[in-house]
Amino acid sequence: MTEGELQVVALPLGPAQTNAYLVADPGARAAVVIDPAWDGRLLAREAEQRGWRIQAVWLTHAHFDHFGGSAELAESLPVPVPVALHPADQPLWRADGLAGIFGIRGLDPGPEPTIPLEPGARLWLGKYQFEVRHSPGHTPGHVIFLVRDSSIAFCGDLIFRDGVGRTDLPGGDWPTLEESLRREIVSLPDEYRLLPGHGPETTVGREKRSNPFLEGLV
Numbered sequence: 712m713t714e715g716e717l718q719v720v721a722l723p724l725g726p727a728q729t730n731a732y733l734v735a736d737p738g739a740r741a742a743v744v745i746d747p748a749w750d751g752r753l754l755a756r757e758a759e760q761r762g763w764r765i766q767a768v769w770l771t772h773a774h775f776d777h778f779g780g781s782a783e784l785a786e787s788l789p790v791p792v793p794v795a796l797h798p799a800d801q802p803l804w805r806a807d808g809l810a811g812i813f814g815i816r817g818l819d820p821g822p823e824p825t826i827p828l829e830p831g832a833r834l835w836l837g838k839y840q841f842e843v844r845h846s847p848g849h850t851p852g853h854v855i856f857l858v859r860d861s862s863i864a865f866c867g868d869l870i871f872r873d874g875v876g877r878t879d880l881p882g883g884d885w886p887t888l889e890e891s892l893r894r895e896i897v898s899l900p901d902e903y904r905l906l907p908g909h910g911p912e913t914t915v916g917r918e919k920r921s922n923p924f925l926e927g928l929v
Contacts, residue, residue: 717839717861719906720757725749726815727776730908732865735763736837743767743836744784745856745865746908748776751783751821767792769834769841770824771867772853773800774880775808777908781821795826795834797845800852809880828854846895848888849876855895863904864915870896870905872913875924893928 720733729748735741735758742763747754758765765788770778773796781794796804801824803809810818830845834856842857849868853876856865868876869891878885896905901916919929 717836717858717863719863720761721906721912722748722750722754722757723909724753725776725779726813728909729776729779730906730910731780732906733757733763733765734836734865735761736839737761737763739837740764741766741837743769745769746771746777746867747780747784747821748778749780751780751785752787754780754784755787765792766836767826767834768794768822769828769856770794770796770800770804771855771865771869771908772797772850773804773808774850774868775810775813775815775818775820777867778804778808778820779810779818782819783821785821791822793826794822794824795828796824797828797852797854799847800850803850803852803882812880828852830854844895846891848878848884848886848891850880850882853891857899862900862902863906864896864899866896866905866907868908870918870922870924871907871910872905872918873922874910875922876908889928892925897925897928 731748732745832843834841
């Protein structure tokens with residue numbers, strides 16, 4: 712990794728081993744957390760040890776295992792930081808992200824999201840631009856974040872290595888997910904790195920070749 716290159720630290724956390732991503736422009740010493748899954752104090756400590764200042768939280772969607780660490784993270788930072796979420800997932804966030812369905816009670820969701828992730832919006836982290844792409848199907852307000860200069864997509868639960876997000880939970884819809892995969896993943900160049908919400912990273916090219924859920928979409 713060259714000096715000044717976008718840096719990404721993946722931390723599998725919580726009961727679902729969800730990938731929380733600490734992402735930084737090291738030149739600006741600025742960072743964001745994408746999907747603070749759990750253990751918010753750990754996320755804050757990881758940033759502090761690297762000399763990075765967390766300036767925002769960005770949520771790919773509002774299932775509890777993707778924001779379960781938000782409250783601890785907020786408590787661990789010296790100043791409040793905004794939370795970003797697509798408006799269509801606000802009801803899901805207010806319902807504790809379906810935590811109760813999985814037997815988790817009393818979840819503190821942390822600060823209420825105040826930045827609406829509208830499709831096509833641009834977010835900035837230092838010199839890096841992140842493009843917000845609406846990718847519903849797993850949830851109504853699911854988004855992915857594209858960093859075109861670095862050929863990276865933070866995918867949430869849209870796609871995994873050899874798998875895709877489930878659609879059997881409230882708000883899920885399989886035809887909608889298929890369309891999101893076709894529009895937002897299959898259309899990307901093969902070299903793009905896909906950083907999913909669960910499991911190891913992969914690439915667009917690999918998933919086009921081996922992911923059975925992309926058959927007929929390529």
